Amino acid sequence: MKNQNALRIFILEDDLWYGSMLQHYLSLNPDYEVKRFDKPGDLFNQLHENPDVITLDYFMPDMDGSVVLKKIREINQDIKVVIISGQEDLRTAVSLVTGGAFDYIVKDEDTKDRLWNVLLHLKEIVGLKKKIAVLEEEVSKRNDYSKYLIGKSECMEKIFALIGKASGSTITVSVTGETGTGKEMVAKAIHFNSDRNKKPFITVNMAAIPRELVESELFGHEKGAFTGAVTRRIGKFEEAHMGTLFLDEIGELDISLQAKLLRVLQEREITRIGSNEVIPINVRIVVATHRDLMEEVQKKTFREDLYYRLIGLPIKMPPLRERGNDILILAKSFLDQFCDANKISRKNLSPEAARKLVQYEFPGNVRELRSIMELTAVMSEGDTVQPDHIMINTPPVAVHPMNGKERTLREYEVQIIQHFLDRYDKDVLLVARKLEMGKSTIYRMIQSGELRTK
Numbered sequence: 001m002k003n004q005n006a007l008r009i010f011i012l013e014d015d016l017w018y019g020s021m022l023q024h025y026l027s028l029n030p031d032y033e034v035k036r037f038d039k040p041g042d043l044f045n046q047l048h049e050n051p052d053v054i055t056l057d058y059f060m061p062d063m064d065g066s067v068v069l070k071k072i073r074e075i076n077q078d079i080k081v082v083i084i085s086g087q088e089d090l091r092t093a094v095s096l097v098t099g100g101a102f103d104y105i106v107k108d109e110d111t112k113d114r115l116w117n118v119l120l121h122l123k124e125i126v127g128l129k130k131k132i133a134v135l136e137e138e139v140s141k142r143n144d145y146s147k148y149l150i151g152k153s154e155c156m157e158k159i160f161a162l163i164g165k166a167s168g169s170t171i172t173v174s175v176t177g178e179t180g181t182g183k184e185m186v187a188k189a190i191h192f193n194s195d196r197n198k199k200p201f202i203t204v205n206m207a208a209i210p211r212e213l214v215e216s217e218l219f220g221h222e223k224g225a226f227t228g229a230v231t232r233r234i235g236k237f238e239e240a241h242m243g244t245l246f247l248d249e250i251g252e253l254d255i256s257l258q259a260k261l262l263r264v265l266q267e268r269e270i271t272r273i274g275s276n277e278v279i280p281i282n283v284r285i286v287v288a289t290h291r292d293l294m295e296e297v298q299k300k301t302f303r304e305d306l307y308y309r310l311i312g313l314p315i316k317m318p319p320l321r322e323r324g325n326d327i328l329i330l331a332k333s334f335l336d337q338f339c340d341a342n343k344i345s346r347k348n349l350s351p352e353a354a355r356k357l358v359q360y361e362f363p364g365n366v367r368e369l370r371s372i373m374e375l376t377a378v379m380s381e382g383d384t385v386q387p388d389h390i391m392i393n394t395p396p397v398a399v400h401p402m403n404g405k406e407r408t409l410r411e412y413e414v415q416i417i418q419h420f421l422d423r424y425d426k427d428v429l430l431v432a433r434k435l436e437m438g439k440s441t442i443y444r445m446i447q448s449g450e451l452r453t454k
C-alpha cells in the first residue's frame with residue numbers, strides 16, 4: 001500500500017554505482033520512496049510527480065549542477081534540493097545555497113550518513129508544511145460562512161447569489177436589515193469567499209466606540225498625538241490592509257468624521273493622528289446598518305457624497321418573518337447544534353411547536369430564534385418539542401397595521417394579506433384559510449397587481 005506520508009526522494013547521479021548505493025541505503029527507511037535518474041532530462045520528465053526532495057550530483061556531464069538547480073527552482077520552488085559534490089569549494093557551496101539549494105554535502109565516506117541526517121530533518125519540515133496546509137484548508141472551510149448561512153427561501157437564494165458576486169470583486173458592499181438578520185455573517189461570507197481570505201477581516205462597530213475615539217480607532221495615532229496617546233497605535237484601516245474592513249452600524253458615524261472617511265475612501269490612503277506620513281491602504285470595505293441611510297441623508301445626518309461612495313453593491317437582508325419555511329430549518333439547525341454541543345440526544349419539533357414558531361414575529365430575527373431554540377432544548381424533555389417548551393417572551397404579534405402612516409381600509413387589507421403571503425411562502429390556500437377569507441379574492445388581488453407573489 002502507498003504510504004501517504006512518505007518522503008518522496010529523487011536522486012540525480014550519473015555514477016551508476018554511487019546512485020544505486022544511495023538508492024539502496026535510503027530505501028532502508030520505510031518512510032522514504034526513492035527514485036533514481038542518471039540524466040537531468042529524465043528527471044525533468046518526472047518532475048510532475050512533485051518529489052519532496054532531489055539529491056543532485058553537482059558534476060553532471062550533460063548539464064552543470066547550478067543550471068539543473070535553477071531549472072528545478074523555476075518549475076517548482078517547493079522541492080528541496082540537496083547538492084552532493086566532490087568539490088570541497090566553500091564558495092560554490094555558498095552560491096548554491098543562496099541560489100535556493102537546501103543543503104550542500106561533500107562526496108566522501110560520510111556522505112550517506114550526512115545525507116541520512118539531512119533527510120530526517122527535511123522529513124520533519126515537509127511533514128510540518130503538509131500539516132499546515134491541512135490546517136489552513138480546515139480553517140478556510142470553517143470560515144466558509146456561506147455554509148453556515150442557512151436558508152432555502154427564495155429571498156435567501158438571492159442573498160447567496162449577491163454574496164457570490166461581491167466575493168468575485170473588490171466592490172464596496174453595503175448590507176442593510178433589521179438587527180439579528182445576519183449582516184455580519186454576510187460580511188464574513190464575502191471576505192472568506194474572496195481571494196483576500198488569508199488576510200485579516202477586521203470589524204469596527206461605530207455604535208460601540210465613544211465618539212472622541214473613533215478617529216484614532218480607524219486611522220491610528222502617533223505617540224503623544226493627544227492626551228492619553230502614550231504609545232503609537234495602528235488604526236483598523238492599517239490592520240485590515242489587503243483584507244476586509246467591516247464598518248458595522250455606519251449610520252452612527254459622527255457627521256464630523258464622515259468627510260474624513262470619504263477622503264480616505266477616495267484617496268485610498270490614511271494619515272495617523274499626529275503624523276504627516278501618508279500610508280497607502282488596500283482594503284475592501286463592507287458597511288452595515290439597520291437604518292435607512294437615504295432617510296438619514298434627507299435628514300442631513302449622513303453626507304450624500306459618502307452615501308453614494310458607500311452604497312456599492314447593496315444587500316438587503318430580509319427579516320426572518322419574511323423567510324417562510326426558513327424559520328423551521330433554522331430552528332431545527334439551532335436545536336441540533338445545541339443538543340450536539342451539550343451531548344444530549346437530538347429532538348424533533350411537533351407540528352404544533354412548529355406552528356407556534358412560524359406564527360411569531362421575531363423582532364430580534366435569527367439571533368432571537370437561536371436563543372429561543374437553545375432555551376427550548378433545555379426546557380423540553382423527551383425527544384419531541386411541544387409548544388409549551390418554547391418560551392417566547394414577547395407576546396405573539398400578528399401585524400401592526402395601525403403603526404406608520406394612515407391608510408384606507410382596503411390598503412390595510414392588502415398589507416395584512418401580503419404579510420401573510422410573505423410569511424407562508426406565497427401559499428394562497430394556507431393564507432386564505434388562516435385569514436378565513438376566500439382564496440379567489442386573494443387570486444384576484446394578485447392578478448390585479450395589488451399583491452406580490454415574487
Ligand SMILES: Nc1ncnc2c1ncn2[C@@H]1O[C@H](COP(=O)(O)OP(=O)(O)OP(=O)(O)O)[C@@H](O)[C@H]1O
Binds near residue numbers: 185367
Ligand atoms: N442565515 C443564518 N444562518 C445561520 N445563522 C444565522 C443566520 N443569520 C444570522 N445567524 C445567526 O444570528 C446571529 C446574529 O447574526 P449577525 O450578528 O450576523 O446579525 P446582524 O444583522 O449583524 O446583527 P446586528 O444588526 O444586531 O449587529 C448570529 O449568531 C448568527 O450566527
